[in-house]
Amino acid sequence: MQSYIFNDFNICDNLLPISFFENISNPSKEDDYGYTTMSDFEVTMQDYLDKLHAKKRDKALIDFDRYRSIEEILKNPSNTAISTAQFRYWAKKMFELSPGETKVVCHNGKPVAIKETIYEILLDAHKIANHGGRDKTSAIVKGSFSWIPKELIARFVRCCPTCRFKRNGNHLDTFDSCSPPYATNYNDLFLNSISTEISTPSTTLWEILAGEF
Incomplete structure (x- = not known):
């Protein structure tokens, strides 16, 4: 099972089987131009967040600190000292803990992807998809994780140099196509x-x- 670790926290420890991420095949020979880099993804992820309405931006992605707060609320639902009443209500409404000894925050039965691990998750999914495009990569991601916006998956694929090579008639474009034109x-x-x-x-x-x- 593939692990996604941030600050010694393993998001996939003892979870339900995450079948899509168990066997990641080696990149094929056509992958001469590689995959989206972390730096490119961080730029386009920030651009995605910046273009959201302020109310949506706040909860569009779950960072590590917010994840921990949600986890504490779900483990101690009667503790009113954690965050605000509004946040506690939202956390209880939107999330649940996974079954088993290791409790992981889930949404609709799927582990919540922490913002700091999204790049690695998308990279692995896109490798399994063999550069299959947004929809195929998205299906793989959604089969195992929640709280990763489809637009962010689309941007990851758009940044991929190998996919850009295929998309532009087997030649690399000379401009940065990670994000929609400004x-x-x-x-x-x-x-x-x-x-x-x-x-x-x-x-x-x-x-x-x-x-x-």
């Missing part, structure tokens, strides 16, 4: 163009802006 920030563009104008007097602001339309 809307043009014309304030930044204006400031950058002024800097460019100073260093290259022959280039006007409007010539620079023209490339954006």
Whole structure:
């Protein structure tokens, strides 16, 4: 059984069988360009969170500290000293502890993926999917874990250099396609163009802006 460990905490200890993650095959020969790197994933994960509404952002992912709070609430449901009444109500409504001696926080019967372990989970699932795309990778993840948004899985696949190679007719794109294109920030563009104008007097602001339309 594959383990996902953060701060000596093993999310998969003595859980129900996580069949998809038991046997991870070796990467095939076509994987010349590898997989999404942790640094790329962290950037696109933060971008995903930043674009959520503030109310949704707070609980979109469960980090280690929040996981521990939920775990304490579920283990001691009558303890009113843990967090706030609103948070305790939400934790009891959305989560449950797994059966067995080792209690793990679950949602709809599946272990909750801690934010700090999501990259490793997605990496393993995408290896098993053999670069099979968002839906195949998502099905593997959802078969074993909960609380990983499908959009985040899609972004992981979008970042994968091997998948980008396949998607672009067997050549690597030259731009960063980890996240959807950003809307043009014309304030930044204006400031950058002024800097460019100073260093290259022959280039006007409007010539620079023209490339954006």
